[in-house]
Amino acid sequence: MQPSDLTLVQMGWRPFFSEQVAAEERNDCQPVRVMSVHRGMVTVSGEGIEDSISSSLPVPGGAEERPTVGDWLLVDRNTRSLVRILDRSSLFKRPAPGDERRVQLIAANVDTLFIVSSCDQDFNIARLERYLVLARDTGVQPVVVLTKADRSPEPERFVDAARALEPGLRVELINGRDPTSAARLAGYCGLGKTVALVGSSGVGKSTLVNTLKGSDSIATQAVREGDGKGQHTTTVREMHRIAGGANEGGWLVDTPGMRELQMSEVSSGVTEVFDDVTAVALTCRFANCTHGSEPGCLVRAAMANGHLDSARFERWRKLAQENADNSATAAVRRNRSAKAKTKR
Ligand SMILES: Nc1nc2c(ncn2[C@@H]2O[C@H](COP(=O)(O)OP(=O)(O)OP(=O)(O)O)[C@@H](O)[C@H]2O)c(=O)[nH]1
């Protein structure tokens, strides 16, 4: 089925977006969702429309005012030109490769993040914490998906370790190659829901994507697209329809950048995921304590008496430092683009 046959609700349209569009605006404009992004162009789907349009805004905006995968756009009903980008419910971004001072948008309007790890030597608590920080900071529901359950003699051990990370954290144990087993994830992939996957190489992300999508493989999902010069190129779609009975399926974002996310400007996520550590750190009587060798440091005292796990404290310190370093670079970037704007 082509997305153009789908209703807006099936594509993920909900009150959060429709409330942003005034009644009179609907006479001239219609909402479409970005399925993939290419140089200067985006492929979009809406009610009765599937097209490739220019990604330029009528008035160029800031670093985040560019359409990305998963975005909802308003386009002119007649010319199909981009009018504006609707506010996002969530946004994944990262420093642009090769130029850390620029920001690259990865995906927007994601509802759920599958944090994929396998029940083997790939399983790593620090890595799960990193992804949890990202999910919390972005405001996306995290679900830890443990693959290769069929290969581990004691898969429950991994489930317990993951559950211990956060009270109420969703953890699902599956065999990604088995559709019946992967169906445990159906609840997160319902009507119009958008899911993205993160996880290291080889844990089974592509396998899961293919299983959730049903029969067709990623490689066969190509979109024919005009490049504006009359020629045609074939590009890979980055939003995949998830198989679901009676068209109740959602969407899977599978864009390469999603797999290489970094920790930048995620302070609130760090605080939330490590609330146990930050709570102890707040009790420390020195405001600028490094919790190193300062005499009387309460964080070190908590570690000494077993109230705080020192390994977890170290993981927090590393992530917080990395976030601070990357956020400083991001601040420079924003400063620079603000200056460029006032010059215009
Ligand atoms: N037994 C078993 N094998 C699996 C499972 N999930 C994935 N595999 C296998 O693990 C290997 C790697 O899976 P991929 O899906 O390519 O992993 P990936 O995360 O997409 O890796 P990258 O593309 O490198 O990021 C493949 O041989 C899969 O068949 C599972 O649940 N059980």
Ligand SMILES: [Zn+2]
């Ligand atoms: Zn201290």
